[in-house]
Amino acid sequence: MTSQIPALIIVVPLLVSLVVSLAAWIRQSLCYAAALCAMLVAWISAILVMGRVINQGVITYRMAGWAPPWGISWHIDHFNAIILILIATVALINLIATRSTAAREFEDRPGVFYALYLLFVTGLMGIVITGDIFNLYVLLEIASLSGYALLGMGSGRAAVSSLSYLFIGTIGASLYLFGAGYLYIATGSLNMADIAAILPTIEQTGVIQVSFILCLIGLFMKMAFFPLHTWLPNAYTHAPNSSASLIAPLTTKVMIYVMIRIVLFVYQPEFAFAEMDIDRVIVWLAVIAILAGSMLAWKQERLKRMLAYIIVAEVGYMVGGFWLGNTAGMTGAVLHILNDAMMTLCLFLAAGAVISRVQTDAFGALQGVFTKMPFSMIAFVAGALSIIGVPPTCGFFSKWYLISGGMEAGHYAFVAALIISSLVNVLLFFRVIEIGYFEPFDSHHHKNGQTVREAPLDMLVPLLVTAGLLIVMGFYANTLVTWIVKPAISAATMGGL
């Protein structure tokens, strides 16, 4: 029985998403309860799977019992087990925190929201757990399509922004599919482990290089790597708050996971780093991404939009750190996936709490929010400190690994970009804190009769839990690295590096 737990992670949210859309016909309040149960089951299964991986090593789960090269197998090692827990945790916290927001934003059809929510989580979990490159494409599109729908259901510009995201996202996914096709032509297999075994034995031709480049560009589009980031700020800014705080922490991070998985476990480091020789180019692109993301964030006048550009810069951190090609850089990149998802969740939830009370996220209207909503803003400050990289919070530790990786590789521009971006982040967040803390609350701004007060408890408790997790993850950063990140990376890089 316990050997079937990996299947539960995907099957339960998938089936319950159907149940949720049916339950909406009976009673709308059932939707939230069903979604919560499904997420709890997925979360517990993810933790059980992690436990099994730590105790027994890599799990290969055969879907419906078909043997790997032909059937679809799920491959779970330390790396994706921790990402599974991350996705489940973020989705669960966000589900609880946005209950009232979602009820307001999707008043007449909560069934649609929760069904899409679960489908999105199913897609992401599937991307992470699968060991098959075509299966990965299908699940990528499941996650993306439900993401487009979730983002597009806001008011005003949401639909336009989501449509332009859809165009770019579809090109990205299609390029990935194109690359996977070339890989299939070259190796005759779709199973990641099988391809990894075949690739070193066959002649290295242009076909494999083309497939590598196509997959990489497709994933760069999906993860909003700097020149290809244009869809992200609009899509996340105009989206409903309840879906933005789900999608913003997870989509880009899962795409970075896919990049690492494909490069390390399919093409393998000897080919990707030694033979392709594009690692330094990509690190330079990451340097540009970090600087451009930080500069663009500086120009924004709205909280959510500023956070969206910070995500663009953070993608540069992780991509650059990974392509440094040494253990410290990769450790930093993997650790930063975990930390950045939690930090982004914390900041977006805090922004959502502020918007639910102040009705806007323009900086001008944030005067005095610290006195009116102290606990939400404490969580916001925790998230901000973590993005900046102040020691007790988790952001410091991943940035430390990234910087030492940069020093080790002798790539000082990357180190400089990281430090400059941290300084810009200080300015960015202190501008918000200055307006919110030092400028007195201006009641003229809020003449509609609404009173600005602390966010409701169901929003505040998950927010404070997230903020607490940032500090807990900081304290246990060493444990995370030795128990999970190190085995994840060393499994792929035994030979090279």
Next chain:
Amino acid sequence: MEELAAVFVARYNYWGVIILMGIGLYAMIAKTNMVKKIIGMNIFQTAIILFYISTAAKYGASIPIIAHGHGAQGHGIRAADYMNPLPHVLMLTAIVVSVATLGVALALAVRVYWNYDSLEEDEILNQIKAGQLNRK
């Protein structure tokens, strides 16, 4: 020159795919009408579907159905005599994905039309700019 022509003729399926991708990308970038962009996106996806299908073809091969197949293994069935069925199966899924993408894209286009009463990108951008000015 002759060499180049040989490459062009021998690999005509890839050239077809590249041309279709180009048409799709051109429509997505150059057209301002949302529906034309969506059609371009669909052409782009179709190009990749055709790419997969063309890789399955073999000269002189028949459809991959083995008549009287039970127990026939080992009785001279050569894989080279049959087309590769796997890309077809994969593309069945990819077609479903592209239809679903088309559906979501059209649904979003309908919402855009409700909001702005137009599907032309430049008109929508003008309205967005005008709206921002009004708010200020």
